[in-house]
Amino acid sequence: MPEQAPPAGPRPPPHAGSRRRILAPLALAQFICSFAGSNMNVMINDISHDLGTTVQGVQVAITIFLLVMAALMIPGGKLSDILGRKRCFLAGLVVYGAGAVLSAVSPGLGVLILGNSILEGVGTALLIPPVYILTTLLFTDLTSRARAFGIVMAAGGVGAAAGPLIGGLITSAISWRAAFLFQALIVVLIIILSLTLEDPLPPDPGRHFDVPGAVLSAAGLALIVTGILAADNNLWLTAALLATGALVLLRFLHRVNREERAGRDPLLSSDLFRNRTSNLGLITQNAQWLLLMGTSFTVAAFLQAVRGYDAIETGVIFTAATLGLLASSLAAERLATRASQRFLIMTGFVIAVAGIAVLIALVAGSAGPWAFAPGLLLIGLGLGVMLTPSVNVVQSAFPEQRQGEISGVSRSISNLGSSFGTAIAGTILVAGLSKNAYAAAMAVLAVVGLGGLAAAARLPRTPAPAAGHDAAGRGRPGDGPQR
Numbered sequence: 001m002p003e004q005a006p007p008a009g010p011r012p013p014p015h016a017g018s019r020r021r022i023l024a025p026l027a028l029a030q031f032i033c034s035f036a037g038s039n040m041n042v043m044i045n046d047i048s049h050d051l052g053t054t055v056q057g058v059q060v061a062i063t064i065f066l067l068v069m070a071a072l073m074i075p076g077g078k079l080s081d082i083l084g085r086k087r088c089f090l091a092g093l094v095v096y097g098a099g100a101v102l103s104a105v106s107p108g109l110g111v112l113i114l115g116n117s118i119l120e121g122v123g124t125a126l127l128i129p130p131v132y133i134l135t136t137l138l139f140t141d142l143t144s145r146a147r148a149f150g151i152v153m154a155a156g157g158v159g160a161a162a163g164p165l166i167g168g169l170i171t172s173a174i175s176w177r178a179a180f181l182f183q184a185l186i187v188v189l190i191i192i193l194s195l196t197l198e199d200p201l202p203p204d205p206g207r208h209f210d211v212p213g214a215v216l217s218a219a220g221l222a223l224i225v226t227g228i229l230a231a232d233n234n235l236w237l238t239a240a241l242l243a244t245g246a247l248v249l250l251r252f253l254h255r256v257n258r259e260e261r262a263g264r265d266p267l268l269s270s271d272l273f274r275n276r277t278s279n280l281g282l283i284t285q286n287a288q289w290l291l292l293m294g295t296s297f298t299v300a301a302f303l304q305a306v307r308g309y310d311a312i313e314t315g316v317i318f319t320a321a322t323l324g325l326l327a328s329s330l331a332a333e334r335l336a337t338r339a340s341q342r343f344l345i346m347t348g349f350v351i352a353v354a355g356i357a358v359l360i361a362l363v364a365g366s367a368g369p370w371a372f373a374p375g376l377l378l379i380g381l382g383l384g385v386m387l388t389p390s391v392n393v394v395q396s397a398f399p400e401q402r403q404g405e406i407s408g409v410s411r412s413i414s415n416l417g418s419s420f421g422t423a424i425a426g427t428i429l430v431a432g433l434s435k436n437a438y439a440a441a442m443a444v445l446a447v448v449g450l451g452g453l454a455a456a457a458r459l460p461r462t463p464a465p466a467a468g469h470d471a472a473g474r475g476r477p478g479d480g481p482q483r
Helices: 016-042 044-051 055-083 085-104 109-138 142-173 176-194 211-229 235-261 276-305 311-317 319-330 332-338 341-365 369-395 400-429 435-457
Strands: none
Touching: 016 055, 016 085, 016 109, 016 142, 016 176, 044 055, 044 109, 044 176, 055 085, 055 109, 055 211, 055 400, 085 109, 085 176, 109 142, 109 369, 109 400, 142 176, 142 276, 142 311, 142 319, 142 332, 142 369, 211 235, 211 400, 276 311, 276 341, 276 369, 276 400, 276 435, 311 319, 311 369, 319 332, 319 369, 332 341, 332 369, 341 369, 341 435, 369 400, 400 435
16 A cells, blocks of 8 residues: 555744754765865866876766766656655765765776766766755745755855865875765765655655656757857857757657646646746756856866966865855855845845956956955855755745656756856867956856846745645745745
């Protein structure tokens, strides 16, 4: 007999000790996945020399990781509903940890691709959607959810921003292989911490999994990401890949509509794309991760290629952005009680764009490393202010039964933003790393920030409950999005 869902009823906010037990594994999981996405960049030369391959070969491994992760994030979100959030989370951790260990002992590029690109990519796609689903389901009121997402987003931001520094330190002090063992050890710790984690909803193994839809969505996203990553080499190839990816995704959406008309359960519900508040929130998420990764790539390239700093020195300079992001993300709970999510997202974009302007102005007038600190600090503060409310707006826009789907979509959109940020910066800088090229790349990122600000300004001012939420504590007006 299938397991029955518990009766609807209010879930009291977790007390302080319970919050720490819940959030520790979720935040650490987001940290290690963000760390894995950024720390490889400082190990490329060491890996290529040790494995007897080329820099291009290691870059292929990084590219395949991004492709696998982006392509499988939406199916991963759906599987979390079928298998259960906790079970999917633990399965992803095991696959990820196995990939990290295999990468650490890899004798050649092929094994590294299997471990890092395939297994870690699959593991990430399985474990990240449950992080956001469980955070949404376990923290039901606006302030506690804002605090929870603030901690998770702070961990992710620190992992992405400090990844090059931590990876560089481990590689310099020990070996690049130790950086993968570091990931494996963190995964073991997360698994131990997750054993007491409770899934508030039972799994639904009888729920249909649309395999053709999963293939179409994965193929479309893979083509889009490949096109983005090819932008700094061949713009015609980029255009062809993006166009093909868009056609495949349109075919996927056509299948979604056809499955719904036939009364079957598609991979994604078409309702996900009809929610104006969620759509605007997804745009802001894309812009935020584009700003974060675009700034990281541009400034890191400039510091190393123009100013001659090594990876560790570059990571130290980035500490200003990391501290800013950490400080504002951890203040998310207090900010949520004092201002609307719309206001916080808009304020974040304003601060980040101002930080880019300060960065360009001060670096142009000074050759010292401290000229980077004020601008990077402002950018970090701005991103930390808006990352949490953007996620909260999107996740809170849908009832519990849609959390798996929207989490997959949300993480895919954020990953596309990260890829766009690197591609845009790389395309501008590839003509020659000079002060003008650096300033031009940052100016383009500022324009993107203004676009994100425009999207945030269209978010409704008045909060409302998500459609389909019950009235017993889940989806109360304070929890819902701003419509």
